[in-house]
Amino acid sequence: MLKDLVYKCRSYRRFYENIRISEEELKDLVDLARMTASTANSQALKYHLVTRPEECAAVFGTLGWAGALPDWDGPEEGERPSAYIIVLCDNTLGKNKQTDVGITSQTMMLGAVEMGYGGCMLGNVRRTELAKHLSIDSERFTIELVLALGKPKETVKIVDIPENGSVKYYRDQDQVHYVPKRHLEDILV
């Protein structure tokens, strides 16, 4: 059911790194993105796929993880993502496609969850460095978002927003990750 998939589609940041995701599987995800709605049907977004361990390590080094957890530097070796999809805007086809980025990215994340994987969208990216590592032509392409993917190793639980209204996610001593979400009645205007 779509509802189960959406509820399960959390941001996961620790993975079984030895469980690799193939390029074919990533292509299947991009094929889902290809079928989504697009502003003026411009389809300006393109995708760079990363599966090789050396390339994964290079991408990992450019990412900022979990800003709300200042004492955590991101996943340790052995718990890092085993693949990435770099969402690019081809500037020759259109610019500022942020809405399209959200639509395609969430669709691919849902596809990944259906395949038994999971991941995290990352906007905190050192883009110039990443473009250099991946030999992406920065004149033509803007790096919009990075989708980090793998077989999740962590438990993520949805909780109510506390009395003080904080939306900050947090972890307990067992590394269970808690994400406060607003109630349905609180987002109906």
Ligand SMILES: Cc1cc2nc3c(=O)[nH]c(=O)nc-3n(C[C@H](O)[C@H](O)[C@H](O)COP(=O)(O)O)c2cc1C
């Ligand atoms: C556009 C976008 C950018 C994000 N960037 C980052 C990021 O740079 N680093 C990170 O650890 N999480 C990032 N996240 C994940 C959010 O922190 C996460 O979605 C939020 O905490 C809610 O958790 P949930 O996805 O499990 O509902 C990003 C999410 C979105 C939608």
